[in-house]
Amino acid sequence: xxDSAVLxxxxxxxxxxxxxxxxxxxxxxxxxxxVFSLLMLLPLVFLVSNAFKTPAELLSWPPTIIPANPTxxxxxxxxxDTPLLVWIGNSLLFAILSxxxxxxxxxxxxxxxxxxxxxxxxxxxxxxxxxxxxxFEVYMIPxxxxxxxxxxxxxxxxxLLGYLVMSFGIFLIRQNVAHSIPDExxxxxxxxxxxxxxxxWRIVLPLLRGALGALFVLAFFQAWTAFAWPIIVATxxxxxxxxxGLALFQTGFTVxxxxxSAASALVLIPSFTVFVLLRRNFVQGVASTGLKE
Amino acid sequence: MLRKKRWFFAILTLLPVLAIFAAVRLYPxxxxxxxxxxxxxxxxxxxxxxxxxxxxxxMGDRLFQEALLNTTIIAFGVLLITIPLALVLAAxxxxxxxSRLGPFFETAIFLPHVVSLVPAAMAWKYIFDARLGxxxxxxxxxxxxxQSWLFDPRLALFCVIVLCSWQALGYAVLIYLVGxxxxxxxxxxAAKLDGASGPQSFWFLSVPMLKPITLYVSVVTxxxxxxxxxxxxxxxxxxxxxxxxxxxVLVLDMLENSFRNYRVGYAAxxxxxxxxxxxxxTAIQFSLLRERGRA
Numbered sequence: 001x002x003d004s005a006v007l008x009x010x011x012x013x014x015x016x017x018x019x020x021x022x023x024x025x026x027x028x029x030x031x032x033x034x035v036f037s038l039l040m041l042l043p044l045v046f047l048v049s050n051a052f053k054t055p056a057e058l059l060s061w062p063p064t065i066i067p068a069n070p071t072x073x074x075x076x077x078x079x080x081d082t083p084l085l086v087w088i089g090n091s092l093l094f095a096i097l098s099x100x101x102x103x104x105x106x107x108x109x110x111x112x113x114x115x116x117x118x119x120x121x122x123x124x125x126x127x128x129x130x131x132x133x134x135x136f137e138v139y140m141i142p143x144x145x146x147x148x149x150x151x152x153x154x155x156x157x158x159x160l161l162g163y164l165v166m167s168f169g170i171f172l173i174r175q176n177v178a179h180s181i182p183d184e185x186x187x188x189x190x191x192x193x194x195x196x197x198x199x200x201w202r203i204v205l206p207l208l209r210g211a212l213g214a215l216f217v218l219a220f221f222q223a224w225t226a227f228a229w230p231i232i233v234a235t236x237x238x239x240x241x242x243x244x245g246l247a248l249f250q251t252g253f254t255v256x257x258x259x260x261s262a263a264s265a266l267v268l269i270p271s272f273t274v275f276v277l278l279r280r281n282f283v284q285g286v287a288s289t290g291l292k293e
Numbered sequence: 294m295l296r297k298k299r300w301f302f303a304i305l306t307l308l309p310v311l312a313i314f315a316a317v318r319l320y321p322x323x324x325x326x327x328x329x330x331x332x333x334x335x336x337x338x339x340x341x342x343x344x345x346x347x348x349x350x351x352m353g354d355r356l357f358q359e360a361l362l363n364t365t366i367i368a369f370g371v372l373l374i375t376i377p378l379a380l381v382l383a384a385x386x387x388x389x390x391x392s393r394l395g396p397f398f399e400t401a402i403f404l405p406h407v408v409s410l411v412p413a414a415m416a417w418k419y420i421f422d423a424r425l426g427x428x429x430x431x432x433x434x435x436x437x438x439x440q441s442w443l444f445d446p447r448l449a450l451f452c453v454i455v456l457c458s459w460q461a462l463g464y465a466v467l468i469y470l471v472g473x474x475x476x477x478x479x480x481x482x483a484a485k486l487d488g489a490s491g492p493q494s495f496w497f498l499s500v501p502m503l504k505p506i507t508l509y510v511s512v513v514t515x516x517x518x519x520x521x522x523x524x525x526x527x528x529x530x531x532x533x534x535x536x537x538x539x540x541x542v543l544v545l546d547m548l549e550n551s552f553r554n555y556r557v558g559y560a561a562x563x564x565x566x567x568x569x570x571x572x573x574x575t576a577i578q579f580s581l582l583r584e585r586g587r588a
Contacts, residue, residue, distance in 0.1 A: 142324030
């Protein structure tokens with residue numbers, strides 16, 4: 001007891017030494033991570049800063065990080081030159097409708113596949129899981145032909161056709177229902193005379209709020225950042241999504257960097273906002289994609 | 294009676310969802326497989342069955358070979374950059390879990406994964422710009438002459454890899470962080486008592502125990518690497534401004550065949566090749582996981 005309570009001067013010195021070495025190590029690690037994080041952000045910082053630069057400053061060498069004479073003329077010019085706001089509107093509508101559709105289809109299918117155990121449904125679930133492996137790019141051309149025969153090319157419905165269901169969403173909700181909603185709860189409600197629809201609406205959905213929130217954000221971003229599908233479905237200037245509009249706008253010869261950056265910076269605003277507001281949901285949703293067995 | 298009612302409810306609610314699922318997933322996947330075996334051109338009225346002729350033609354198609362090679366280099370390049378970097382970063386972030394800067398690190402590294410593809414590509418296009426870009430400005434500090442990053446086919450390929458890695462990194466770090474949190478703390482304490490240093494327990498404990506996660510992230514990264522399109526489209530326009538020509542990728546070649554050359558059947562056979570590649574990776578992942586399970 002006394003041995004351990006009374007420390008020799010050497011022990012104290014060594015302890016202090018180790019502690020200070022540890023603190024130094026922590027400082028170094030923080031430093032490394034900080035530099036790396038800033039490097040990761042640097043391209044976006046340049047993008048936003050270029051949006052506020054005057055044409056003269058954009059051409060100056062070496063490039064500056066903070067604009068000397070910030071101007072918003074790039075923003076007004078790009079909004080006047082291109083239907084940028086229409087494109088953003090198209091994308092927003094597409095992303096929100098797609099997220100809602102995915103939420104509905106995933107909630108229904110996920111719940112039924114988790115709580116109604118029939119052999120047919122097990123097979124159905126296996127098929128859904130198997131298709132989750134197939135990348136969108138593999139079947140988008142037949143899907144395009146489908147949209148063409150439905151005469152919904154260049155419309156929001158055409159865009160939506162590819163983004164109505166999400167195999168992973170069905171899987172996510174099924175796992176959530178299976179783990180977080182006990183059979184007894186549903187049975188108790190049934191004994192009390194509750195109808196199936198009432199149970200789904202009043203018991204199941206409220207309990208799935210967290211998972212549905214994560215799925216909504218995931219689905220929203222999936223549609224918001226979609227590229228290959230919108231570029232083949234929306235081929236008229238006024239039906240472009242923002243990604244397609246920007247990508248084609250930047251191939252033009254006469255476009256200047258300031259306007260391009262301004263347009264890009266505008267597009268980043270919704271992503272940033274949703275991400276900052278719903279960071280928890282988003283991280284949870286993305287992390288759960290890694291948990292599929 | 295009650296059971297019948299429940300079965301009825303299940304089918305009735307599930308049926309619309311399954312109908313949609315069949316229409317927008319199963320049917321197009323089946324169609325891709327069917328079209329790949331047909332000479333299915335938009336312009337010709339006859340669309341005869343031609344067996345594997347499309348695939349035979351692919352074997353000798355120079356553009357397809359170029360696209361396949363580029364795409365493979367991109368996918369594996371991204372993998373080689375992303376996985377080791379993500380593992381180390383996640384380990385450092387996990388080690389500094391109490392740090393006040395922790396949330397900032399996570400956000401900064403994850404943000405590129407959320408940002409839309411095209412603005413992100415635009416941001417990098419400026420970085421790599423030969424005349425105005427910060428990269429050349431930075432390199433000139435060390436006396437490195439200006440490179441035309443985006444107009445040299447090899448350098449452009451490298452640029453696409455950098456852009457894709459920048460985007461893929463956040464996801465990998467996030468998944469690794471989840472993995473690190475699930476590792477047993479007691480094991481690390483025991484290692485520490487035995488005198489293991491930080492790097493040692495990282496290399497001999499974390500890396501082997503995170504192998505299933507590494508496997509999973511690798512497959513996800515490879516698969517998304519093989520589907521690369523927007524990044525090359527924006528970043529690698531050729532001197533005439535034709536998008537994506539500098540670095541031809543699989544999806545671009547596929548879309549050109551079906552929408553420029555109107556050869557839908559031929560494009561479908563490329564899609565089938567893409568599918569086979571993805572299936573191969575998934576099969577490898579599952580077989581390695583099973584092996585581990587048995588061991």
